[in-house]
Amino acid sequence: MLIQYLTGAFIIVLGAVHFALLTFAGGGYDNALKFSTVVFTYTAYGLAFELLLAALTFHVFNGFRKVLTELHQGRTYERAVTWALALAGGATFLWGTRTVLVFLGVIG
Amino acid sequence: MAEGQAVGRVELKFDPKILEGLGKPLKTVTFKVYRFDPSRGEGVTYSTYQVPIFRGTTVLDALLYIKERMDPSLTIRYSCRMAVCGSCGMVVNGKEMLACKTQVEGLKSDTLVVRPMHNLPVTRDLVTDFDAFFKKHRAVLPYIIREDVDVNIDREYQQRPEEVVDYLMFANCIKCGLCYSACPTSATDEMFLGPQAMSQAFRYVADSRDDGHRQRMDVLDSPHGIWNCHFAGSCSDVCPKGVDPAFAIQQLKGLLIFRSGYLKKKRPAPNVQQKRELVPER
């Protein structure tokens, strides 16, 4: 639960950074989504995105797990839900990391 | 439906003069009451009654009126009729309340839907089975725990008036179950401890005479324990004795995470024998 709080706080800070980059970097929202701006932002702030991804993946999938285990109880059900969400979370995290690594030039 | 007509097997007649001592009825309120009888295997139905309401009529008065003059098969649980025993908890028009404490006039409605409290199995009509509720209460070890409890049984423990205030409002819990019924987590999670058990855990943790917070924290810091509370606050909203379980639970969370909060380093209160010099000589 402590991790849920900490990742939440982390997400607010890094999310604000992400939002600020989107709104103000590159001269406004309409420019922010141009391919050249996107490439520049990701290469410069790749690490920040990666940290935001890690925090968000944990917070989101742990949140889903809480909602689902409150809906129904039982040892098999809870274990199944935890594993399914851990796998889904892992997949999401890996796919997002792939995006960051491509931009940082590590894979590609 | 005329007064005196029964829903059920018995025809009742009474002399209307009996009612004269109550004054003039202010209005007639329609009561739709939840009926469930497991021995009949029919499922849940709602019976409708027209009840005259006088000045000061409580929901309990109205239900007893129905039971005495219309339908003796209506099953309710009540005892003290003054909000100290915690027997008559029920849900009226969607909100939990003690039937003996709630004035029908105060509800400002001409139709009242009365159903038993949520999240506890229904034994019959408005009566619920409190077994699971008490089991969870016992699970948080609701008694003073300290190492020297067998050693000094003939001496009282010291406690200053300020230390009593620390836990007094939580000690007022009458175990009526209204908070457990109102809690959104208890609505779907049968294994959740419930606001009553957790507020009583806090009542003992906050008591300066107690030294058992470690054992209780282990019970609370478990799956389906304290972390499934999300501070919806409805428990405190419906509590008839102002116990404020939401407050207790958030304080416990603070203690669990950072071991801080308004209870700093605790020591169990010494007993009078150990601190004889503080007892005034007569």
Add this chain to the structure above:
Amino acid sequence: MARAPKPTNRNMAGVYQGWIRFWNRNFERWLYTMHRVTGVGVGIYFVLHIWETSNAATALQLGDPAVWEGLMAFLRNPGAHAGLLLVALAAVLHSLNGVRLLVSEQGWLIGKVKRPTYPLLPSSLKGAQRPLGVALVLVSFLLTAYAFYQLFVVGLGW
């Protein structure tokens, strides 16, 4: 002593009565429902967003900006931006209420213990966390208004 027969009516309040039906109850109950709904909503958006932004990496890998620009052009319409606005509202509400929960679940801003006197009103529902809750909802709507400006006026040229 005879025991009552084993009950057959579990009588759980369920999702509608327990999670959804907040209108007849206290303000914090509304914040609870809202926190849950926005959390699930933003969570689903998050997964979709990770897929969406991975197209930019694909565009870089293939050396073809059109993969990305095409997707952006496809999404540059009032419907998609309205969806994004809802996501923005949900994210802000969830974040700010999360801060409120973080604070009050440490035992702060929830009033004080006091000797019980009539009327027996709960102090946690009168503590500073309630005006904080009202304030955060208002701030969320203000920030969403700003998001509307960015999404529609700047983004779509309204």
